[in-house]
């Protein structure tokens with residue numbers, strides 16, 4: 665795969681090769697997502713992902729779209745190294761995640777990857793500043809307070825440092841989550857429906873901020889979204905259906 669060209673001509677930061685994710689067909693307990701749509705894998709397992717390969721260039725923004733239950737979040741979890749594939753390989757910035765033990769994987773993730781969720785996932789007992797400090801403290805950074813304050817200023821929240829998540833609006837909470845994700849300047853940002861809990865206008869302004877920071881820092885972005893307008897702001901769009909990538913549209917190259 666090395667040296668292979670991209671539509672964008674950029675070297676690959678994310679390389680996923682033939683990813684399979686198979687879970688027991690009858691997991692214990694209730695499946696919160698209802699009936700799974702995947703196919704039956706070998707040995708009666710259920711294939712959530714069936715041979716997904718993708719490459720994302722350094723600094724590129726890729727939108728992942730597809731129906732509910734098609735495997736988008738599962739794919740993101742594999743790229744984050746939060747879940748391991750049943751088969752296949754994820755390589756981020758030249759590091760094969762499957763070759764790392766849990767501790768090394770956690771260190772790698774802290775250094776390389778930022779994640780933004782639909783439900784913000786802020787720690788409710790911590791202020792905005794304390795939430796943004798968490799990844800810096802885990803990384804052993806001595807300049808934590810100054811860096812966290814600057815990151816919150818970059819998302820327009822320098823007057824909300826001491827507020828708890830419950831004292832912030834949804835849009836403000838997602839901006840804190842963006843500050844927390846960007847504060848370590850990760851090379852890769854993974855975002856799972858980041859506007860899903862926001863009204864249209866708030867979502868748009870938070871996404872404008874996200875794309876602006878992504879471009880300013882040259883961050884590679886993989887963004888799951890149901891919103892076609894948001895997907896259209898990405899350089900490329902991958903369509904996931906029944907655990908497979910079905911189409912890969914280069915958007916900007918095609919023009920409007």
Ligand SMILES: Nc1ncnc2c1ncn2[C@@H]1O[C@H](COP(=O)(O)OP(=O)(O)OP(=O)(O)O)[C@@H](O)[C@H]1O
Pocket residue numbers: 687691695697698699700701702712730731732733734735736737738739
């Ligand atoms: N650990 C698991 N055990 C059993 N089934 C699972 C597991 N993880 C995911 N699934 C199933 O895999 C399928 C894909 O889930 P996933 O969350 O990746 O879909 P999605 O495309 O992100 O959906 P949505 O857009 O609704 O968030 C779903 O049917 C889900 O129920």
